[in-house]
Amino acid sequence: MEKQYLFSGFGGQGILFAGKFLAYKGLIEGNEVSWLPSYGPEMRGGTASCSVVISDKAVASPIVAKPDVLIAMNLPSLDRFENSVRSGGYIFADSSLIERKVKRDDVNVYYVPATKLASDNGIPTLANMILMGKVLSVFGEFDDQNATSALKKVVSAKHADMLDVNLGALKIGADYKD
Amino acid sequence: MVVFDRPKALIDVPTHYCPGCTHGIVHRLVAEVIDELGIEGKTIGIAPVGCSVMAYNYFKCDMIEAAHGRAPAVATGVKRADPNNIVFTYQGDGDLASIGTAETVHAAARNENITVIFINNAIYGMTGGQMAPTSLPGQVTQTSPYGRDVKACGYPVKICEMLSQLDGPEYLERVTVNSVPNIRNAKKAIKKAFTNQLEGKGFSLIEVLSSCPTNWGMTPQNALKWIDEKMIPYYPLGVYKDRSGEEK
């Protein structure tokens, strides 16, 4: 069983961080994983994206051309990747920044006003993790302990105080009902 | 009583240098300094591409032949590999001031703890007398047959003056070897350049105005005179930078 994720948004929204968290969580849970960022000038203010593959066997290719799951944090990302999602796949959209609806009807869609929830909760930089919390809960993969272990891998030691804040963001997303 | 002998740091072989060329004198001075400082066993010399390309056959210490212009970079590697060793480069004007300008400038800027012996004879010797970056305005060479036209080929590069503008280098001096007193001065400068390295002070470059009777088309005597008459006025002798007086 292999699941391919594509995260996309503006540079600075924590796209790569969220992907890294998911990859670590997959690793902790005994899976094979890969994480591949977009790189170059687009990292600097433009669109950032990253592909994460989580598989119970060796990851054949780290390049995600047809994601099972698209997490779009801005409109250009949805415009660009909506049609690439596998039929029957999932799209999670930050509805505070994406005003339009997903056009396809053969995918499962979740709208989460992540950026608004983040600023309402005083954690404006953590819309990424709120959206991630929703992703985990939809797949029934939210697990406090593994999430905490994964966060410990991606939150640097000097920002250890951010561990709980990140966990809180995941929970806000997990609990969100549209 | 022996009053004149070959320095121990020189190997007893005939060199390939032309009669009247001053490379031999500078080799000898470097070797004498190595002897006097007792550093032959921990010295590594870097030969350039140019007339002194085969200097590795003449010095008794370990020697490396570098690509054209790259000796300061190679020396940087050797020195960083073991900072206790003494590393010198021996480079001509084409090597150091043309194709290897970047390596020269940046080794100086880093104050790399090495010693650079720079032979400036205002011509490309090995390839048979072409214009060098240091050829004088109006100087006739194979590739400036009507004399170096500064409008077309620019002006000579004055290495000591140029490097003296950098904060990095420890010691920069221009000397020559066209007379006995000048040779004595040159040796003093070379010894200081090696002593600086032993003391960990950093980058020292000694520019030696040298003769090339063959490619200048002169007798050895006239070539030595040409240094006095033409080269020194354009390339004044002296110390261009010496940080030993500075507070560190």
Added chain:
Amino acid sequence: MSEKVLMKGNEAIAEAAIIAGCRHYFGYPITPQTEIAAYMAKKMPKIGGTFLQAESEIAAINMVYGVSSAGKRVMTSSSSPGISLKGEGISYLAGADLPAFIVNVQRGGPGLGGIQPSQSDYFQSTRGGGHGDYHMIVLAPASVQEMAELTVKGFDLADKYRMTAMILADGTLGQMMEPVSLDIKVSPEPEKPWATNGTKMQREHNIVNSLSLVPDELEQLNIERFKKYAVVEQNEAMYEEYKCDDAEIVVTAFGIAARVAMHAIDRAREEGIKVGLIRPITLWPFPKAPFEKYADKAKCFLSVELSMGQMIEDVKLATKCKKPVYLCNRVGGIIPTPDEVLDFIRKLNQGGAL
């Protein structure tokens, strides 16, 4: 086995180099390999090593030449345009029979090209890259784990044969993270009696040199060097075979292209197509044996490359053109999708002329 950590391919190379005993790194920033320099800049000062950002790629490779002359393990890394600049130094390293370790995280070319992944420096690296008759050992990792393991192997081989070993990776492998175990065995460094590290007044002077003005002598040096290369070809070719036993179509690809190809092969197998993969791990020496073997059994070969078709020439040579060899490629920084490769395999399976 030690705990697996997620690392970028570039970082895995840097850490593996340190494990291999490398304490000298010289480089110049260029995307997409700069993480190697950044990692070394952070680590080397803490372990008594040297990190130096050189003024140019040319200077960096000559600093490598210097450290190697002194008998110590040393590396540089760059991406395609920077490797071209290093070409001069690589030729001198070969001419002076010095060991060195170089990483090329390829990007699209020619010229300044792009910064996205490519494999278009295959010719440059497998044919030498600089002037003169010589080879480098060229290692082509296909995962972050291999980036680390082949780095250690590269240092060992470089010392063993007094040659340059190069990792030929690409932007994807450099940038991606995968779990990696750094529990890697390092061979003891051989003695280097040829090194110019000071005579200590106890031996004749050593000379590191690539100049040889007497034609007979230079010819002999070349002949001797190629005897060494023959030993390397005999002993060091590495490859992986995947589902080739009954394959009618043998796909071949290295590095990231092999990962994509493997994905396509799995799906083609689900459709009942008899297809397998030969993945060269060393590009020089090129692993000829599996190609010779399957040239008689398979119907055709398919080379999947991120270039206009470079390795395909070695495939044709290794199969002695006994069977058709097709090319499935994307360039300019684009990686073919598994679907594209799968379509190609399907067409070949239907026997369609391509």
